Amino acid sequence: MKLAEALEVVVRTDPGMVRSHNEDAVFGDAERGLVILADGMGGYNAGEVASGMATTLISNDLLPLIETIRPQSIDAATGQRVAHKYIIDEVALTNDSIYRAAQSQPQYAGMGTTLVMAWFFDNLVSVAHIGDSRLYRLRDNEFQQLTRDHSLLQEQIDSGMITAEEAKYSQNKNLVTRALGVDPEVEVEIHDYDVLPGDIYVLCSDGLNDMVEDAEIGETLQMLQANLELAGDQLIQMANDNGGRDNVSVILVRVRGDFAAPSGWWQKLLAWFKS
Amino acid sequence: MAKMILSMDGLVLKEIQLNKERLTIGRKPHNDIQIDNLAISGEHAAIVTILNDSFLEDLNSTNGTLVNGQPVKKHFLKNNDVVELGKYKLKYINDVPAAAGAADFEKTMIIRPGGAKPVQPGDAAPPPVGVTPAPMTPPAASPASHAAPMPPPAAAPAAANAAVIQLLNGPNAGKELELTKTLTTLGKPGVQVAVIARRPHGYFITHVEGAHFPVVNGATLDAQAHQLEDHDVVEIAGVKMEFFFKT
Numbered sequence: 172m173k174l175a176e177a178l179e180v181v182v183r184t185d186p187g188m189v190r191s192h193n194e195d196a197v198f199g200d201a202e203r204g205l206v207i208l209a210d211g212m213g214g215y216n217a218g219e220v221a222s223g224m225a226t227t228l229i230s231n232d233l234l235p236l237i238e239t240i241r242p243q244s245i246d247a248a249t250g251q252r253v254a255h256k257y258i259i260d261e262v263a264l265t266n267d268s269i270y271r272a273a274q275s276q277p278q279y280a281g282m283g284t285t286l287v288m289a290w291f292f293d294n295l296v297s298v299a300h301i302g303d304s305r306l307y308r309l310r311d312n313e314f315q316q317l318t319r320d321h322s323l324l325q326e327q328i329d330s331g332m333i334t335a336e337e338a339k340y341s342q343n344k345n346l347v348t349r350a351l352g353v354d355p356e357v358e359v360e361i362h363d364y365d366v367l368p369g370d371i372y373v374l375c376s377d378g379l380n381d382m383v384e385d386a387e388i389g390e391t392l393q394m395l396q397a398n399l400e401l402a403g404d405q406l407i408q409m410a411n412d413n414g415g416r417d418n419v420s421v422i423l424v425r426v427r428g429d430f431a432a433p434s435g436w437w438q439k440l441l442a443w444f445k446s
Numbered sequence: 447m448a449k450m451i452l453s454m455d456g457l458v459l460k461e462i463q464l465n466k467e468r469l470t471i472g473r474k475p476h477n478d479i480q481i482d483n484l485a486i487s488g489e490h491a492a493i494v495t496i497l498n499d500s501f502l503e504d505l506n507s508t509n510g511t512l513v514n515g516q517p518v519k520k521h522f523l524k525n526n527d528v529v530e531l532g533k534y535k536l537k538y539i540n541d542v543p544a545a546a547g548a549a550d551f552e553k554t555m556i557i558r559p560g561g562a563k564p565v566q567p568g569d570a571a572p573p574p575v576g577v578t579p580a581p582m583t584p585p586a587a588s589p590a591s592h593a594a595p596m597p598p599p600a601a602a603p604a605a606a607n608a609a610v611i612q613l614l615n616g617p618n619a620g621k622e623l624e625l626t627k628t629l630t631t632l633g634k635p636g637v638q639v640a641v642i643a644r645r646p647h648g649y650f651i652t653h654v655e656g657a658h659f660p661v662v663n664g665a666t667l668d669a670q671a672h673q674l675e676d677h678d679v680v681e682i683a684g685v686k687m688e689f690f691f692k693t
Contacts, residue, residue: 347556348557401641401653
């Protein structure tokens with residue numbers, strides 16, 4: 172099955188109930204299997220500049236390449252998956268662009284952005300993230316967070332200083348330990364996961380998961396999975412009904428079927444005839 | 447900034463600003479808060495403050511430390527917690543200044559290892575170059591961020607009045623379904639499903655799946671959410687039901 176048929180993508184973003192402008196940026200392309208979400212920060216309007224640069228630069232660079240490379244293959248020299256190499260290079264370039272803009276233009280000083288992106292290929296997904304924007308997966312009624320925030324709070328939880336339950340009451344929610352564009356270099360965390368038909372992936376900014384409990388996000392998806400558009404609208408609405416204190420962005424990706432990459436020459440030929 | 451109010455027998459003795467990373471409480475004079483009372487151990491307890499959060503730790507005191515009446519070894523302090531050491535009470539106050547920093551309200555900020563100050567929105571100074579973000583250890587008590595963080599997420603939003611759906615026909619006629627959850631789905635999956643969302647200002651029905659849309663009081667809905675009024679009659683997948691508010 173081609174990616175365009177195998178994936179259904181719904182993208183939603185909303186300024187929320189308190190903020191006057193939206194510093195989140197979102198991008199989704201089912202045909203190429205690429206979704207990107209960024210939550211900008213800093214400056215008067217610079218947060219949205221940083222997040223907008225992140226989604227635009229990464230998608231513009233990667234999209235034309237996707238057709239020509241085999242992201243699933245492993246580079247013999249480095250033992251690294253080709254997709255990872257492209258993500259790392261692309262993140263470094265984007266980090267550099269944002270950092271330079273922040274350095275050279277006083278109105279952009281201190282801007283930065285979180286990033287979470289998912290790249291689907293060959294029944295796999297490469298998930299890359301920086302900061303506290305998240306990716307969750309709904310599979311067989313199990314709703315699970317796959318990314319781990321790069322935040323002060325998560326580090327406190329990891330070191331046992333604070334429990335996940337206590338963390339809900341923390342006043343330090345808004346502090347991330349990694350972001351794109353604030354330092355000359357940044358490390359992106361990348362993991363690969365198998366993808367099964369029926370999976371639903373959720374990428375979101377903290378405007379959703381701070382306002383709506385994980386369990387409730389999972390339940391909403393389960394109930395409304397027949398209508399992904401509605402599920403997206405509903406999640407935004409729930410965040411806003413609970414106060415909508417931050418910008419809210421959600422990208423939903425439903426896997427309709429198998430999208431294994433054709434491997435043999437005749438399969439490639441077959442795929443070519445089909446297309 | 448958070449503070450503790452020290453009192454005994456309802457008499458306020460002192461107000462202590464939590465402006466140090468680690469603040470110790472005990473009977474001996476080298477403590478930050480000295481309480482000269484035999485029920486208090488030499489080194490009784492400590493309060494560790496990281497930006498806007500504070501933790502209380504009992505330092506294996508003889509008579510123990512209570513928080514809201516419960517003995518604790520380690521405790522994450524929440525606004526209005528009452529810490530008891532012997533006859534002394536320490537009330538933890540960490541209320542978010544309402545107006546101050548409303549503009550920065552809950553903005554995401556980057557925090558750097560080594561206790562550097564979080565980059566403030568609008569900070570003119572460029573960030574220091576060459577700081578590699580390593581896994582961070584708790585930063586030294588850094589100047590607390592000025593962004594007013596938000597209070598914990600509001601519990602369930604002030605919900606609309608309780609409401610019920612009663613089936614009017616079919617094998618389950620007469621049966622009532624309370625709309626207690628945020629979302630309630632109705633209908634047959636694969637045939638026709640609608641969802642009723644409970645929101646702060648009322649109940650809204652929306653079509654989820656199927657070729658047919660829900661019918662309310664004889665009129666077919668479109669894809670938009672529709673607010674339900676008291677005693678509306680809804681028809682989904684051939685089943686009629688009445689929506690009404692519980693009094």
